[in-house]
Amino acid sequence: MSNISKSLYCNYIQCKKQIWLNKYKPEEYIETKNESVMENGNEVGDLARRYFGNYSLVKFNEVLIKMIMETKEYLKQNKSVICEASFKFDNLFASIDILKIDDDGVNIYEVKSSTEVKDIYKDDASFQAYILKKLGYKVKSVNIMHLNSFYEFKDELDLKELFSIEDITSLSIKKESEIEENVKEINEILDSEKEPDIDLDIHCFKPYDCPFFKYCSKHIKDNNVFEIRGMTINKKIDLYKKGLINFEDLINEKLNDKYLEQMDYRLHDKEPKINKDKIKLFLSTLKEPLYFLDFETYQDAIPKYNGQRVYGQVPFQYSLHYYENNELKHKEFLSEPDIDPRRSLAEQLVKDIPTNVDVLAYNMSFEKGVIKSLSNIYPDLSESLMKIHDNIKDLMIPFYNRDYYVKEMDGSYSIKYVLPALFPNDKELDYHNLDMVHNGGEAMDTFKKLGTLSKKEQEIVRNNLLKYCKLDTYAMVKIYQKLKEIE
Ligand code: SF4
Structure with missing residues (x-):
């Protein structure tokens, strides 16, 4: 036994x-x-x-x-x-x-x-x-x-x-x-050597994602219900149980327009959709010169700094691209390891961003949340921080609203999908070409280990972190320019 x-x-x-x-x-x-x-x-x-x-x-x-x-x-x-x-x-x-x-x-x-x-x-x-x-x-x-x-x-x-x-x-x-x-x-x-006869169901995802999902779903082909982006898992299982599994079957169902669009573009290789009027309207809400901001943060299950909550985000890095006299410039911040990074980051941020400029972020609720919590912790910087906070606008909007959509976005408005979809052959904008750090999760894990490395290793790792975060805001600049070409 x-x-x-x-x-x-x-x-x-x-x-x-x-x-x-x-x-x-x-x-x-x-x-x-x-x-x-x-x-x-x-x-x-x-x-x-x-x-x-x-x-x-x-x-x-x-x-x-x-x-x-x-x-x-x-x-x-x-x-x-x-x-x-x-x-x-x-x-x-x-x-x-x-x-x-x-x-x-x-x-x-x-x-x-x-x-x-x-x-x-x-x-x-x-x-x-x-x-x-x-x-x-x-x-x-x-x-x-x-x-x-x-x-x-x-x-x-x-x-x-x-x-x-x-x-x-x-x-x-x-x-x-x-x-x-x-x-x-x-x-x-x-x-028993006989494999239990159990089909895919909500238990494949709850309480945990099952490590055997690939094995158990090998009977379904690509372009299936589990690939629809944004749909709840309960809804996917519901459709699966009704036998509505493949995009060919699902495309005729009464589903959210965004789901239908993702399937339609994949199945029929459709031309890009660009809603010029809506994009122009979005651009008209932005006042140049613009600042492009992106934070990197880590999460601690156990808080260790004053004001930090359980699993609270701790910002340790940012990248900032901005225009000055029509010239693109760049500033950045990356904390030393094993110290509370928040005060020095907040101080540099209020020096780097004027309080009267429009700031673009991609999925701004994250950047706004970070600035708001810094402002709560440091009342002396609060006024300046909240002005920056209030001036943030979201570059994600045209993609979230599907005013600009190409099939390679595959139902996603994340910058990690939008960027390669808009610039498919641009090596400079390809995160795969970076060393060591390719996404926010890797940035977090890499930074957390920084203090354990030798000075020489730290220099290399810091350099890779800086390159990664810089690409995030440079990508935003390129996306903004692309939108402006539509005008
Ligand atoms: S994927 Fe996991 S949970 Fe789902 S049927 Fe297979 S073994 Fe069970």
Whole structure:
């Protein structure tokens, strides 16, 4: 019999076929979680251990019995908080993030780096409680410990405020008979060489994107419902279940005009659509000389600077192109690593951008949000920052409204689609030609690691970060010029 861990149990709750594929076709697995999500999880888990004061930690070991023995040893020593406390009943195994031991029973704390409690977390913690009860422990409480989205850092980290705890004890009791049945079924699935016959459904995306989606969707061809941009996953599944899968079938349905347009352009190789009047109207709202602004930010699950919220954006870099006497010029900012970058960035920003000029951003809600939060933190700079904020206009509008659309945009108005669609053969505007940093996610991960590098390596990495961000605003300049050619 295979071991059933808490993660296998949760995979089963999402989809029975997933656990079978994990065992019999692991080569079909395609990772869906990114690096920073996993790093956040580790950081939050490490911090949560300190919530109840001193603790004993069971070290990870691939030989599970060693973890179980170490747990037993701590229990014998009457330790009151054991992290990664490990238990086995039959073939069921669980390491409990935090086990708090009172005189009259034990308390389970499952730690999550999210700011909300998903149903799957409740299944996870209930499974752990089930094992402990089967082993004869008195489980006093079962809890989900997660980040409090309202927490704001002030002077020092307050763990009691940073974490929220949801007690799910009564639910976990209700789930006991369900777990009993589920365990039987899991054993049957894993013992059988026959692949479960389960079709695509909402479970392929919720609670997590399934790593076997490519394998399970190999029966559907390109130009299918899952490629429609902007449509909710519930709607896609609804259409899929009705047999409306291919663009050829979907194009005759009553759907949002934007979805129909994406399909129409792909299927019929249509000519570009340019609504000259609307574009002229948009351009008439802009006052030259223009400034083109783009920020790079990173997110910390655990805030570390005053005024920073859980998962708050911290701007560390910007690029600024602008015209002076009809000449294109450039300014930029990139913080040193491992310091709070916000004050020096805000100070330079108010020096670099006059308060009476129009500023263009692409998808301006992001840039506006960053400036607004800087203005809240630094009241002395607030007036200047908010003037810049109020002068921001959005270059995305003509593309968002589909006043300019070519088939290569493929239903997207993101600059990463719009730019190559407008300048297909321009190597200077091709992000693939950059070294190391090609998108915002890579910029964030690269900057976060900057402080760990040697001076020489830092210089190279900084240079690549600067080139990347500079291309973002240069791309905006080129898009603006392209729109002006239409006039
Ligand atoms: S892709 Fe969907 S059907 Fe296939 S294993 Fe994953 S959840 Fe199940």
